[in-house]
Amino acid sequence: MPDAPDASDVPGAPDAPGAVDAPGAPGAPGGRGTPAPPVILGDEPGSFPHAVLAERHPAIVRQVARDLPYDPARRRALDALLENCLKGSIEPLPADAHDHARWTAWDMDAHAGRSWFEVPWLWSESYFYRRLLDAVGYFAPGPWQGVDPFRPAKLADLDAPETDAELAALDALPPDGLAAALLHGSVWGNRADLGFRLSAPGAADRAEVPPLVADDSERLWSLLPPAGDATLCLVADNAGRELVPDLLLIAHLLTHGRVRRAVLHVKPHPYYVSDATPADVLDALRRLTGAGGTAARYGHALREALADGRLTLRAHPFSCAPLPYARMPEDLRADFAAATVTVLKGDLNYRRLVGDRRWPPTTPFADVTAYFPGPVAALRTLKSDVITGLAPATQAALDATEGDRWRTAGAHALIQVRH
Ligand SMILES: O=P(O)(O)OC[C@@]1(O)O[C@H](CO)[C@@H](O)[C@@H]1O
Numbered sequence: 001m002p003d004a005p006d007a008s009d010v011p012g013a014p015d016a017p018g019a020v021d022a023p024g025a026p027g028a029p030g031g032r033g034t035p036a037p038p039v040i041l042g043d044e045p046g047s048f049p050h051a052v053l054a055e056r057h058p059a060i061v062r063q064v065a066r067d068l069p070y071d072p073a074r075r076r077a078l079d080a081l082l083e084n085c086l087k088g089s090i091e092p093l094p095a096d097a098h099d100h101a102r103w104t105a106w107d108m109d110a111h112a113g114r115s116w117f118e119v120p121w122l123w124s125e126s127y128f129y130r131r132l133l134d135a136v137g138y139f140a141p142g143p144w145q146g147v148d149p150f151r152p153a154k155l156a157d158l159d160a161p162e163t164d165a166e167l168a169a170l171d172a173l174p175p176d177g178l179a180a181a182l183l184h185g186s187v188w189g190n191r192a193d194l195g196f197r198l199s200a201p202g203a204a205d206r207a208e209v210p211p212l213v214a215d216d217s218e219r220l221w222s223l224l225p226p227a228g229d230a231t232l233c234l235v236a237d238n239a240g241r242e243l244v245p246d247l248l249l250i251a252h253l254l255t256h257g258r259v260r261r262a263v264l265h266v267k268p269h270p271y272y273v274s275d276a277t278p279a280d281v282l283d284a285l286r287r288l289t290g291a292g293g294t295a296a297r298y299g300h301a302l303r304e305a306l307a308d309g310r311l312t313l314r315a316h317p318f319s320c321a322p323l324p325y326a327r328m329p330e331d332l333r334a335d336f337a338a339a340t341v342t343v344l345k346g347d348l349n350y351r352r353l354v355g356d357r358r359w360p361p362t363t364p365f366a367d368v369t370a371y372f373p374g375p376v377a378a379l380r381t382l383k384s385d386v387i388t389g390l391a392p393a394t395q396a397a398l399d400a401t402e403g404d405r406w407r408t409a410g411a412h413a414l415i416q417v418r419h
Pocket of ligand 1: 125237238345347348351383
């Protein structure tokens with residue numbers, strides 16, 4: 001299902017290849033004189049990025065082959081992808097691929113011919129999902145066109161009994177605590193990431209409501225005063241049990257007058273297993289309206305807001321780009337610039353926001369996001385090495401008690417805001 005061209009298809013667009021990815025390049029996140037450290041690659045055996053390429057991706061291919069009755073040709077293509085990712089080199093998209101020009105603008109030629117482990121990890125992960133969609137026939141005319149290979153896993157998650165319990169719990173919350181509870185629900189909902197659970201089974205349940213390592217929630221609320229005129233842009237991450245609390249938060253803000261208009265960005269096609277697409281938004285709305293109580297009320301409020309234009313859904317091609325947001329195209333930049341605040345959900349969006357680099361954890365969040373065209377907030381559980389904005393004492397305490405594990409285990413979270 002070809003998606004619409006975006007500004008980055010235009011030669012010379014501001015996100016031209018190489019513009020800001022090179023360490024220390026002008027305009028690289030790091031702004032205000034903070035030199036940019038090296039971009040993270042997947043080439044170090046034993047490292048988290050290496051394990052994602054060598055272990056998580058094969059597990060994802062096996063899951064997809066198990067979950068849907070693909071025909072022999074599709075299965076051979078999945079096997080070939082696996083072989084290529086582990087032992088081969090990156091092959092460019094076929095010249096007639098609908099998004100060939102876009103991927104060319106997104107550095108494809110620079111990385112073709114190299115091992116998947118030797119190019120920026122953000123790039124190789126993203127390209128893996130693009131190739132996986134090719135293997136299952138997602139873009140090609142035929143019976144599998146537009147069939148989400150991750151839909152069985154996403155629906156199982158959405159329909160899990162835990163979701164019923166979470167939705168019913170809403171009715172027991174005191175009205176004056178609802179906004180804070182929904183914000184925290186949205187943050188911790190980010191643990192419901194199906195790719196992550198494949199390689200860290202049980203991780204999402206292990207920690208007992210662990211503390212936030214940074215909490216700028218007061219700053220976030222100050223941007224959204226009651227009876228204000230705010231436009232909220234929320235860049236979603238996962239479907240199912242993360243999208244449900246995200247939607248509840250949006251519904252609450254809209255119905256309580258803290259936000260006049262909301263824009264919800266989702267992915268134009270399946271990505272990183274559980275990332276939300278427009279179809280997943282409809283599934284989540286169905287789940288809400290069928291639940292009863294506050295959840296159903298909010299579900300109906302969201303349907304009305306979509307219908308009358310107070311809530312807009314976007315599926316921009318750059319949402320599936322293998323690049324940092326510093327290279328976003330002009331139309332997306334304008335969207336974010338028009339928002340009172342843009343809330344970016346999840347680990348991958350965090351990596352793209354600050355740059356997928358080995359930042360010292362105490363690097364100021366405001367510095368690395370200075371390029372962003374308006375106030376920006378990150379709501380994320382920690383599932384990869386990238387981190388900025390920690391107080392020195394927080395980093396010291398985490399290192400002392402957990403070694404390096406706190407960075408990737410999904411047991412900590414953060415709310416960071418730059419005005
Ligand atoms: O963006 P999300 O859903 O919070 O997390 C995505 C994730 O599971 O995938 C990447 C590794 O593949 C990491 O950034 C992170 O662990």
